[in-house]
Structures are given as C-alpha cells and as structure tokens.
Amino acid sequence: MHSIFLDTLQGKKTKRPPVWFMRQAGRVLPNYNKLKEQYTFRELMDDAELAAKVTLMPVDDLGVDAAILFSDILVIPNAMGMELEFTDHGPVFNKPLKGLINPASHLNPDPSKLEYIYAAIDEIIKQRPSNIPLIGFCGAPLTTLCYMIQGISSNPNFPDAIRFLFQHKKEAIKLIDAIADLSVVYAKKQIGHGIDAFQLFETHANLIPVEMYNELFMPAVLKISRAVRETGTPFIFFPKGVGTGLKYVTPDVADFVGIDWQMPINDARKLVHEKVGLQGNLDPRTLYATHDEIAAELEKYKPFFKENDKWIFNLGHGFLPDIPYENAKFVVDWIKNTDW
Numbered sequence: 001m002h003s004i005f006l007d008t009l010q011g012k013k014t015k016r017p018p019v020w021f022m023r024q025a026g027r028v029l030p031n032y033n034k035l036k037e038q039y040t041f042r043e044l045m046d047d048a049e050l051a052a053k054v055t056l057m058p059v060d061d062l063g064v065d066a067a068i069l070f071s072d073i074l075v076i077p078n079a080m081g082m083e084l085e086f087t088d089h090g091p092v093f094n095k096p097l098k099g100l101i102n103p104a105s106h107l108n109p110d111p112s113k114l115e116y117i118y119a120a121i122d123e124i125i126k127q128r129p130s131n132i133p134l135i136g137f138c139g140a141p142l143t144t145l146c147y148m149i150q151g152i153s154s155n156p157n158f159p160d161a162i163r164f165l166f167q168h169k170k171e172a173i174k175l176i177d178a179i180a181d182l183s184v185v186y187a188k189k190q191i192g193h194g195i196d197a198f199q200l201f202e203t204h205a206n207l208i209p210v211e212m213y214n215e216l217f218m219p220a221v222l223k224i225s226r227a228v229r230e231t232g233t234p235f236i237f238f239p240k241g242v243g244t245g246l247k248y249v250t251p252d253v254a255d256f257v258g259i260d261w262q263m264p265i266n267d268a269r270k271l272v273h274e275k276v277g278l279q280g281n282l283d284p285r286t287l288y289a290t291h292d293e294i295a296a297e298l299e300k301y302k303p304f305f306k307e308n309d310k311w312i313f314n315l316g317h318g319f320l321p322d323i324p325y326e327n328a329k330f331v332v333d334w335i336k337n338t339d340w
C-alpha cells in the first residue's frame with residue numbers, strides 16, 4: 001500500500017505531514033449525524049456494513065490520510081462481562097465495579113464477544129481506497145479500569161477508581177492484568193483481520209503520579225505494545241496529560257507517541273526519545289475560531305516539520321461534537337495544500 005501515514009510511521013521522509021483526527025468518525029460529520037437519526041450508536045457499531053460506512057466517512061468527507069475503526073474503548077469491559085448500554089446521553093455501565101475489593105473475580109472475559117468487530121474490519125478492508133490504511137485501537141489499562149470501576153460519570157477525576165488503586169494495589173494489579181490479557185487478544189485479532197497500525201488510548205493518564213503509572217500500568221502497556229509490534233504493526237501510545245512523564249515513552253514502549261494539547265510540541269520533542277515519533281497536537285478548541293486564526297496556529301507547525309519529519313498531524317485530543325465541520329475540512333485542506 002502506498003500511504004503517507006504509513007511512510008511517516010516507518011520513518012520515511014514525506015513532503016508534508018500526514019493528517020487524521022481522533023474522534024474523526026463521529027458527530028463532527030453532518031453525514032454521521034444524519035445516520036444517527038436512523039440508527040443508535042450501538043447499531044452503527046454492531047453492523048459491519050454500517051461500521052464500515054462510518055469508518056470511511058471521514059476519508060470521503062474530510063480527506064484524512066487514515067481511517068480509524070468505528071468502535072469504542074468500552075467494548076473490552078463489555079466483553080469482560082460488564083453490561084453496557086449506549087443511551088441518548090452516552091454509554092452507561094449497568095453495574096460499575098466500585099466498592100468491590102477484588103473486582104477481577106467478578107468478571108468473566110469472553111473474547112468471542114468481540115467477534116462482530118472483526119467482521120466490521122473485514123468489511124472496511126474490502127471497501128477502503130487502496131491508499132488508506134486502517135488504524136485499530138483499544139483503551140489503555142488505566143483509562144479502561146477507571147471506566148470499569150467508576151462507571152461513565154460526569155466526574156472527570158474518577159475518585160473511586162483512583163482510591164481503589166491506592167487502597168487495594170494487589171487486587172488492582174489483578175484487574176490490570178485481566179484488561180491487558182484481553183487487550184492483547186483483541187489487538188492481535190485486529191491485526192489478523194488487516195489493520196495497518198494500532199493506537200492505545202490512555203485518555204486519563206493525568207490522574208495518578210507518573211511513578212505509579214510506570215509501576216502499575218507500564219508493564220501492561222508493554223505487553224500490548226510487544227504483541228502488536230512483534231507482528232510488524234506500528235504502535236502509537238497516547239498518554240494524555242502525562243506531562244514530563246513523556247520521557248518514559250522510550251522506543252521500547254512505542255513507535256510514536258500522541259502529544260496532548262497541554263504540552264508544547266517543541267517541549268514534547270525534547271522530552272521524548274529521538275527514535276520515537278510524535279503525533280499531535282492542535283488544541284481541538286482552536287477549531288472554534290475563524291479560518292484565519294486556525295491558519296495562524298497551523299503556521300506554527302511549519303518550522304517544527306522542517307526539523308522533525310517523524311510527525312503525524314492530529315489534534316491534542318478528540319474532536320468536540322459541536323466543532324464546525326467546515327473548520328475540520330479547512331484544517332485538512334491546509335495541511336495537504338501548504339508548502340511545507
């Protein structure tokens with residue numbers, strides 16, 4: 001496959017950075033919102049034809065250089081036995097694990113519950129344009145554990161989940177191991193069905209000290225990373241809010257690391273080992289501004305790209321649902337048409 005995204009991941013020089021967005025297959029697209037009038041999120045995810053259609057929608061409607069599987073990180077807890085409902089107000093676990101001293105013992109991981117996702121991958125691979133790679137993903141262990149214990153609450157600090165880590169470390173490790181084991185099976189299956197790169201989303205890395213992350217969670221990240229990379233598939237790790245902890249994302253951990261919008265990209269480059277590429281990191285809220293203001297923010301990346309070709313353009317976190325579609329399209333066109 002000739003793909004600018006894969007070229008960059010493989011360390012080849014390109015004329016411009018590749019571009020894709022976290023949460024690109026979602027509410028920022030008018031065509032997605034139209035489909036949502038007819039189908040629920042669950043129906044879109046469960047049906048291979050519909051999931052393929054939504055996965056490829058941002059390729060057609062925005063012109064991005066890669067597709068990301070239309071699914072969710074919550075499918076892993078679901079396959080571990082937690083009942084999950086996608087309501088009009090978002091996803092809900094019927095019974096979060098908070099208050100349980102040994103939550104792992106209440107779970108019953110069943111990898112076959114993820115089979116429908118591989119059918120979606122098969123359909124995407126059949127339908128995609130020949131130069132468009134497919135990114136697979138799953139949630140990283142801390143983020144997945146937070147949702148499992150706390151549920152999907154409006155409290156962004158996941159207090160019960162974090163207290164559990166401090167109070168019941170041994171039991172926490174059992175849960176982390178169980179999440180990692182199913183994630184490894186899931187990642188390998190995604191690769192077997194044809195994904196071209198894999199991203200691990202650690203959206204809530206900011207919640208604990210870096211030392212605690214390294215001790216409790218990094219071994220699980222490494223397990224998943226090794227399983228992916230031993231197949232030759234590039235591995236992107238996105239530890240959002242990790243700050244100077246970026247220096248622990250060594251070549252052992254990942255090929256590329258996602259940089260959040262809190263961290264200036266030049267500072268990120270100094271913190272991360274030179275062999276590890278960067279992905280990011282425009283603040284998604286920049287896309288509320290005018291085209292001129294957005295262009296001014298994008299200009300700032302030009303000198304960075306001159307010095308750093310191991311870079312994939314992305315946002316510093318996912319699209320917010322109310323970002324104007326025209327502005328998302330403007331960013332893609334700017335990245336693709338600018339003389340870098």
Ligand code: CP3
Pocket residue numbers: 021022023024025026027036041068069070071072073074090091137143152201203318
């Ligand atoms: O476009 C893509 O990025 C691919 C699909 C994708 C979704 N979720 C679809 C989705 C991906 C990669 C995710 C990852 C995900 N899911 C993360 C990690 C990345 C991040 O954004 O931080 C997290 C934390 C989740 C968990 C999750 N899923 C929550 C908390 C919610 C509710 C909040 C919300 O945005 O609605 C979801 C729902 C969800 N996942 C939607 C989509 C398109 C919205 C559902 C809808 O359209 O009604």
